[in-house]
Amino acid sequence: MPTTSLSDSPLDLLTASSDVPATAMASEMELVDEQRYARALKTVRVLHVINGEHYSGAERVQDLLAARLPELGFDVGFACVKPDRFPKMRQSRSVALYEVPMRGRIDLRSIVKVRDIIRREGYELVHAHTPRSALVGRLASALARVPMVYHVHSPTSRDTTHRVRNWLNHYSEKLSLTGVARLITVSESLARHMQRQGYSSDHITVVPNGVPVLDEVPQRDAPRGTWTLGAVALFRPRKGMEVLLDALALLRQQNLPVQLRAVGPFETPEYEADIKRRVARLKLEDAVHWTGFTRDVNPELLKMDLFVLPSLFGEGLPMVVLEAMAAGVPVVGTQVEGVPEAIRHGIDGLIANPGDPADLSNTIARVITGELSWPLLRANALARHAEKFSDRSMATGVAAAYRKVLAAK
Secondary structure (H helix, E strand, O other), X not given: OOOEOOOOOOHHHOOOOOOOOOEOOOOHHHHHHHHHHHHOOOOEEEEEEEOOXXXXXXXXXXXXXXXXXXXXXXXXXXXXXXXXXXXXXXXXXXXXXXXXXXXXXXXHHHHHHHXXXXXXXXXXXXXXXXXXXXXXXXXXXXXXXXOEEEEEOOOHHHOOOOHXXXXXXHHXXXXXXXXXXXEEEOOHHHHHHHXXXXXXXXXXXXXXXXXXXXXXXXXXXXXXXXXXXXEEOOEOHHHOHHHHHHHHHHHXXXXXXXXXXXXXXXXXXXXXXXXXXXXXXXXXXOOEEEEEOOOOOHHHHOOOOEEEOOOOOOOOOOHHHHHHHHOOOOEEEEOOOOHHHHOOEXXXXXXXXXXXXXXXXXXXXXXXXXXXXHHHHHHXXXXXXXXXXXXXXXXXXXXXXXXXXXXXX
């Protein structure tokens, strides 16, 4: 497959008038070195161009980077092209946020507005996170003559159950990546995916997602009596809730004492209705508790004995898996994308086959019946998160990618 260039200019994508609207895993010692390096340099301003309609995995990454990158010499701002939940729910309240709402998939006025923000506020680097924000960010960065980095959070070509939407997003992303200085992928599996799309490995940096190490994780004994399975997500078809509900019914048929605590909103009212009809058909009304959206997921995680993410496809490296590990909640995930890169089967969690309720129920049962030690899984999950998947290690990896781009200017 021919290699796609990341250095060609995309300005020919505009009309003739210029006025038309490798793995980065850092230890604590490396962080100290990065902070010393940052203090020796001037602060560099980076504009993150984001969607903003949700506050879930990718948005958590953006929020945490805004909090951590200043320690490493990078001042972050946000340009939000679909402002909705993110402006209201973000933790980084002191970070500049510019609302540049798009009125359609291609809105040249938003491109010009972002260009003007870059020039007026002195941003030296643009960082985009989605196909929509990549289009705006790339053209605006080209007009402002600053480089852009693109963060790959999931495989766009198989991100949803809608083939047409996947196709549009995939080709929009591919077009927008012309001339991008560097790709950051959240997992090795996504790096391989982008290489299969034709992008050179020399222009890809792997930076696993990360979440904060909790100041204090409460001591817990192995569960006795009813086990609480937990799910946290923006619930939509690719998250596999149908599979989890079927697995829950199978566990109850085996007289294993289980209940499900489901935290998060549904993507659409139609999907919510479908799922709740399934709950009724499986006679699980007394076993499933819906809590809705929460800004602070940690108190919810501490009410769970096992965290279950039954995704079918489309995961990069789910933030909520890392949050569960940080809270000492063993994870049962599926063999999808970057999930097995975080969870080592039988060591700090378990991996089941996607789309297979019987395998998922059998995998969960291994912990409930005591075949596998819950306390050992918990201890290993805590240690692995602290070593490999903290927010500090994520920010350090992103900062290293930025420096490569800036050094090449």
